[in-house]
Amino acid sequence: MVNYRKEDLRERCLALTDGKGVDVVFDPAMNAASFRQLFAWYERGLLHPDIGNRYACDALPDALREMHAGRVPGKSVVAFNAPMS
Numbered sequence: 001m002v003n004y005r006k007e008d009l010r011e012r013c014l015a016l017t018d019g020k021g022v023d024v025v026f027d028p029a030m031n032a033a034s035f036r037q038l039f040a041w042y043e044r045g046l047l048h049p050d051i052g053n054r055y056a057c058d059a060l061p062d063a064l065r066e067m068h069a070g071r072v073p074g075k076s077v078v079a080f081n082a083p084m085s
Helices: 009-016 032-043 057-068
Strands: 051-056 075-079
Touching (some): 057 075
Parallel strands (some): 051 075
């Protein structure tokens, strides 16, 4: 997480990614139009998230434990529309 009010966002992102940079900066307070744009880019193939694990919604506690322990390579996806495991 980067506090862009206290840190230089570009410099911090470069430092966190060993100079590779990021494709997208997600602000949880973004408005609906920005959120739609993010998914439009994904659907057009412009974003390539590194998905390490996928979880059904009832496995959310397991997902959080794995992420907290640092055992997740890439991003974790919790599918709320997936069948319960």
